[in-house]
Amino acid sequence: MPMNLSQRCGLVMQSDIRAMSIECARMGGINLSQGICDTPVPPVVLQGAADAVMQGVNIYTHHTGIRELREAIAGKQRRFSGVAFDAEREIVVSAGATGAMYCAFQALLNRGDEVIVFEPFYGYHVSTLRAVEAAPVFVPLDPSDGWSFMIDDLEAAITPKTKAILVNTPANPSGKVFSHDELTLLAEFAIRHDLFVFTDEMYEHFVFDGLSHLSMAALPGMRERTITISGLSKTFSITGWRIGYAMCDERWAAAIGYFNDLFYVCAASPLQAGVTAGLRSLGDDYYRALSTEYAARRDRFCAALSEAGLAPHVPQGAYYVLASTERLPGATARERAMHILRETGVASVPGSAFYHDGGGERLVRFCFAKDAHVLEEACERLQKLRFS
Numbered sequence: 215m216p217m218n219l220s221q222r223c224g225l226v227m228q229s230d231i232r233a234m235s236i237e238c239a240r241m242g243g244i245n246l247s248q249g250i251c252d253t254p255v256p257p258v259v260l261q262g263a264a265d266a267v268m269q270g271v272n273i274y275t276h277h278t279g280i281r282e283l284r285e286a287i288a289g290k291q292r293r294f295s296g297v298a299f300d301a302e303r304e305i306v307v308s309a310g311a312t313g314a315m316y317c318a319f320q321a322l323l324n325r326g327d328e329v330i331v332f333e334p335f336y337g338y339h340v341s342t343l344r345a346v347e348a349a350p351v352f353v354p355l356d357p358s359d360g361w362s363f364m365i366d367d368l369e370a371a372i373t374p375k376t377k378a379i380l381v382n383t384p385a386n387p388s389g390k391v392f393s394h395d396e397l398t399l400l401a402e403f404a405i406r407h408d409l410f411v412f413t414d415e416m417y418e419h420f421v422f423d424g425l426s427h428l429s430m431a432a433l434p435g436m437r438e439r440t441i442t443i444s445g446l447s448k449t450f451s452i453t454g455w456r457i458g459y460a461m462c463d464e465r466w467a468a469a470i471g472y473f474n475d476l477f478y479v480c481a482a483s484p485l486q487a488g489v490t491a492g493l494r495s496l497g498d499d500y501y502r503a504l505s506t507e508y509a510a511r512r513d514r515f516c517a518a519l520s521e522a523g524l525a526p527h528v529p530q531g532a533y534y535v536l537a538s539t540e541r542l543p544g545a546t547a548r549e550r551a552m553h554i555l556r557e558t559g560v561a562s563v564p565g566s567a568f569y570h571d572g573g574g575e576r577l578v579r580f581c582f583a584k585d586a587h588v589l590e591e592a593c594e595r596l597q598k599l600r601f602s
């Protein structure tokens with residue numbers, strides 16, 4: 215047998231986001247490509263983790279996470295979405311939302327199963343599906359109409375192999391926040407075709423313009439078929455701590471837990487303690503302030519983009535903005551993103567990274583989860599673009 219890579223490697227693409235970050239670091243630029251927030255971590259979260267480290271919280275935890283953390287997650291979920299999950303049997307703490315999603319796919323999808331994914335998509339969703347040898351089936355969101363979707367497109371995507379639909383709200387990269395009416399349509403669709411729904415609710419606390427985040431599991435008949443995935447990477451600005459979770463009916467949670475044990479054993483124990491401290495003590499005002507602060511960053515950044523001639527698709531949530539590059543030189547999104555980087559030192563992600571087949575060539579994505587000074591500097595640099 216020759217020594218070679220597994221066939222699976224060919225299915226999991228090298229991320230454009232990482233490539234742009236490397237190029238940006240080489241140039242010493244401002245990296246607005248990766249979703250890394252450099253905003254401050256709540257002190258109570260830091261203290262909780264520091265105390266745990268000093269107190270010798272070093273060993274493996276239960277494979278689904280420490281009980282206190284699962285209880286704190288259940289409490290937060292009840293408080294914000296009205297859905298009750300049993301902390302003992304229905305919550306799996308994992309290595310970030312990314313780990314939770316990988317375990318959920320392993321537990322619930324077979325090779326060849328089809329999963330409907332809205333496009334533009336978050337690359338990890340598609341690559342993770344491919345890593346478990348499931349097949350993403352793409353349904354477009356319409357940028358000219360608030361990233362709306364057509365139920366006819368969903369119906370046309372159904373085949374005997376369709377097993378699930380993936381919903382990311384608020385969405386990366388579009389910033390779309392699915393409305394109650396849209397989620398109801400999707401819920402009816404999932405019930406009609408007996409599908410699982412994987413929801414990625416990572417940006418649940420980043421919602422603007424008075425809109426609210428709604429959890430699919432809260433809709434009638436959806437709790438039993440929805441795998442709700444979220445985490446604290448963004449909410450507490452701890453992307454490197456790798457704490458996220460899946461919440462679902464115990465029938466599915468047990469199997470997700472087995473895979474979590476197999477891949478990660480458990481999430482880092484002292485960091486679980488830090489997150490627990492944050493969830494226990496931060497009140498609604500903390501979460502509300504996130505939306506207010508990030509809405510202000512969005513407004514400032516989108517104004518700069520407009521001025522630079524990079525017309526923004528103003529997001530309703532999350533902390534990314536897709537901007538139009540029609541006026542820039544270059545044949546592809548990658549060339550235009552490189553043009554912006556060369557001219558201004560600001561890195562973005564080519565829009566093609568969010569489409570499967572030649573889409574997104576006229577878009578780039580910026581992340582505005584940056585410290586105010588860094589963001590201001592990026593705005594000033596971008597505003598000069600049109601004169602260059």
Ligand SMILES: Cc1ncc(COP(=O)(O)O)c(C=O)c1O
Binds near residue numbers: 312336385414444457
């Ligand atoms: C939609 C979405 N889900 C999940 C993640 C990653 O979450 P975690 O750090 O908990 O793995 C990201 C990060 O950019 C994201 O944009």
